[in-house]
Amino acid sequence: MRVAVLGCGFGAQHLDWLSQHPEFELDTLCYQHNRERAVELADRYGIGNVSADALGTLGGRGIELAVIVTPPDTRQVLVQAALDAGAFVFADKPLSNSLQSATELAALAARAPQRCAVNFQWRTHPAVREIRDQLAEGVGALHRVHASFYHDFYRGLPDSWRQQPASAGAGTLGDQGVHLFDLLHWLIPRDWSSVAASTSAVRQDLDTRALAPAAGRTEDLAEVWLREPESGCLATVSLSRLVCGVRAIEFEIQGSERTLQLRLQADDASAELTAHAGDGSSKTARYGPTSLDPYPSLLAAMAGRPDPDGLLAGFEDGVWAQARLAEAVALAARTQHALPS
CATH class of the missing domain: 3.40.50.720 (NAD(P)-binding Rossmann-like Domain)
Known part of the structure; x- marks a missing residue:
């Protein structure tokens, strides 16, 4: 091929x-x-x-x-x-x-x-697939979801298209946020929409390593609040591409009967998944370094084989994540305009 x-x-x-x-x-x-x-x-x-x-x-x-x-x-x-x-x-x-x-x-x-x-490759991770299976079994009434993606990959990098809104469309929301939006939608397929957001764009001085405010650039840090209207459940997404020494995705899903906590290491995709039951007991599963290779799923799709778990995201999934990104960018701009100068 x-x-x-x-x-x-x-x-x-x-x-x-x-x-x-x-x-x-x-x-x-x-x-x-x-x-x-x-x-x-x-x-x-x-x-x-x-x-x-x-x-x-x-x-x-x-x-x-x-x-x-x-x-x-x-x-x-x-x-x-x-x-x-x-x-x-x-x-x-x-x-x-x-x-x-x-x-x-x-x-x-x-x-x-x-x-x-x-390419939403985190769908393929066995810990992510396991948390999806546990959600299908039920956690009781869904109360709250929190997700974060922190990474330091952008520290010290020279200016590039990633900092230009016209080229990139967004900063950390596009680099990392769309992964979390996609996982939220894939794990808990409800009518989520962004209802509030705040972002910060910073410029890194390569000589002093000092951070200073920067206008007209894509965001480097973001907080997004989403809500599912039927239940009123709140989801929060926290992002940074400039954090010192942290490279991880975390999900916490709180239900009336169980809480699920997932931590994924971005470098080698090792993971830890803990399920907390209402009786106070907990069970933890650990996953070693894992390949996030999406091409087995893509080969299956090209051969016409079914994908019942939806491991391979389609363009319609890309649009869904992009819509949450666009909502967050617009809401953050509105928030910044409302702040006193």
Whole structure:
């Protein structure tokens, strides 16, 4: 199966996953600006072609799978070109840089004979699947959900498209928040909507490592409150891409009969899941380092096999997460305008 990977940032992780499956032929690696990085990755993974012409690659090499890991503002053109060429499309998250664009992409995908998917790889984690099974068994009346994703990956990085709202669409909400929005929707599929949000954008001085307020940039920290209208249940999402030394996702789901606590380490995907019962007893399961490789699920989808657990997210799932992101961005802007100067 001939594959083109578009993007050399997180695209490197996709190359590592893809290289573990002999069903894929890594045909071409496309880059935007950094040819040296592309050549280095191509040499590492035995890719014969390196190109700055993504559209030409999609249109002229018989590509069967297009893995699109480029900045969100490029997705509209690239997804359209890949679908026109008859390729299966696997896009990184967030789906695009705006809700309108993401909605248009989902409409394109709905009309395409081939499948399209978004990479929400945390769905595949066995601890996440276990907490979903326990939720299906019941925790009593759902009272509250709290989720957080803290990471330090953005500390000390130079300016890039990630800090530009037009290119990225959002900052930590797009880097990390959409993962939590997707997991909230996948674990507890209710009519959640964002009802309040607050964000902060900071600039890191590379010489002093001091943090200072920065206007006109994507957010680096965010707090989002969501509500499910039928039950009134509140969910909170806390995010940072500049935290010192913490790289973890946490979920706490409080029910009238049980509380479930999940902690996932971002570096190696090791995890700990604890279930607290109403009688005061607790049971903890621990998971060692885990691969989050989404390509077994994608191969199954491309072969037409069913996906009853929904491990592979579709473009409609990408739109759902993007809608919560857009709500949070708008609510945060409204909050900041209301604050005294």
